[in-house]
Amino acid sequence: xxxxxxxxxxxxxxxxxxxxxxxxxxxxxxxxxxxxxxxxxxxxxxxxxxxxxxxxxxxxxxxxxxxxxxxxxxxxxxxxxxxxxxxxxxxxxxxxxxxxxxxxxxxxxxxxxxxxxxxxxxxxxxxxxxxxxxxxxxxxxxxxxxxxxxxxxxxxxxxxxxxxxxxxxxxxxxxxxxxxxxxxxxxxxxxxxxxxxxxxxxxxxxxxxxxxxxxxxxxxxxxxxxxxxxxxxxxxxxxxx
Numbered sequence: 001x002x003x004x005x006x007x008x009x010x011x012x013x014x015x016x017x018x019x020x021x022x023x024x025x026x027x028x029x030x031x032x033x034x035x036x037x038x039x040x041x042x043x044x045x046x047x048x049x050x051x052x053x054x055x056x057x058x059x060x061x062x063x064x065x066x067x068x069x070x071x072x073x074x075x076x077x078x079x080x081x082x083x084x085x086x087x088x089x090x091x092x093x094x095x096x097x098x099x100x101x102x103x104x105x106x107x108x109x110x111x112x113x114x115x116x117x118x119x120x121x122x123x124x125x126x127x128x129x130x131x132x133x134x135x136x137x138x139x140x141x142x143x144x145x146x147x148x149x150x151x152x153x154x155x156x157x158x159x160x161x162x163x164x165x166x167x168x169x170x171x172x173x174x175x176x177x178x179x180x181x182x183x184x185x186x187x188x189x190x191x192x193x194x195x196x197x198x199x200x201x202x203x204x205x206x207x208x209x210x211x212x213x214x215x216x217x218x219x220x221x222x223x224x225x226x227x228x229x230x231x232x233x234x235x236x237x238x239x240x241x
Contacts, residue, residue: 001134003141003170005161009150012110017140018133019115020164021220023104024122024156024207025187026079030064031099032125032213033081033206035231038093044105044220044227048072051098062092065100068149070198072100078198081206099229107146108220109227115142118220120229123160124212130167132217132235141168148187155185156208163210175210182208 006014012021022028031042039062045051048067052074055061064077064084071078079101084092099105104120111118117136121129133141143164145157159178166173182188182204191199206212217235221228 001138001141001168003143003165003168005143005145005165005171007145007153007158007161008147009107009110011142011144012107012146012150013114015111015115015142015144017115017142018117018119018136018138019111019142019144020119020121020129020133020161021104021108021111022121022143022145022157022161022164023101023107024160025154025191026081026203026207027099027101027104028120028122028218029081029124029207030079030084031120031218031229032122032216033084034062034092034097035216035218036213037084037089037091039095039097040230042097042099042229044108044229045098045100046106046109048075048100051075051100054098058096060095062095062097064097065105066102066198067100068102069196075100080198080200080203082200082202085206102149103146107144107150108229111142111144112220112222112227120218120220121160121164123156123163123208123210124206125214125216125218126160126164127167127211128214128217128235130164132232134168154187155181156187179208
């Protein structure tokens with residue numbers, strides 16, 4: 001198995017084989033969180049209006065997303081795990097979500113044009129994703145760290161990509177050292193500064209929980225002209241006893 005760790009938009013455009021798209025802060029922490037609370041599928045949209053158009057057709061859809069970090073008018077939630085946790089499981093169970101973000105969702109749309117299969121991960125479902133990819137035994141794995149707006153590398157995405165790479169037998173990873181880097185990274189400090197209400201300090205606490213959702217593997221595919229993310233059925237490779 002050849003494993004390549006790639007970054008940003010350039011990396012997304014080079015993806016091949018089985019791809020794992022990384023967005024720790026916060027799109028692909030929100031996605032497994034939603035599935036853990038009973039959402040059936042997530043539709044990814046390129047532009048905010050695309051999501052609003054779907055909402056007009058299907059009023060029961062749950063809307064979440066951001067543009068440059070700020071919530072979108074007409075969407076129920078921003079791109080914050082804390083915001084999602086403000087509602088109970090019954091609110092989400094059995095519903096469809098629509099998600100638009102400036103990084104992870106956008107990068108997924110690019111990678112889907114190039115890779116054979118595409119999986120979505122952050123720290124919270126890293127191990128389950130790696131275990132499932134190993135089960136597939138592909139010739140090529142592309143791990144794509146999306147970074148900030150796909151233009152600037154983000155410490156949390158680069159380190160999570162290295163963690164998944166290490167789980168696949170590629171490269172070194174020291175989580176104790178990673179925690180030190182993460183605590184002092186620019187993005188973590190953006191949240192913990194308290195200066196930006198749309199970046200709550202609680203979000204990194206959730207996003208940096210390693211293998212919190214160790215029974216969730218998320219795959220993105222095209223379905224009837226839409227880009228849809230769903231949990232892989234039966235991919236409970238690392239569930240805690």
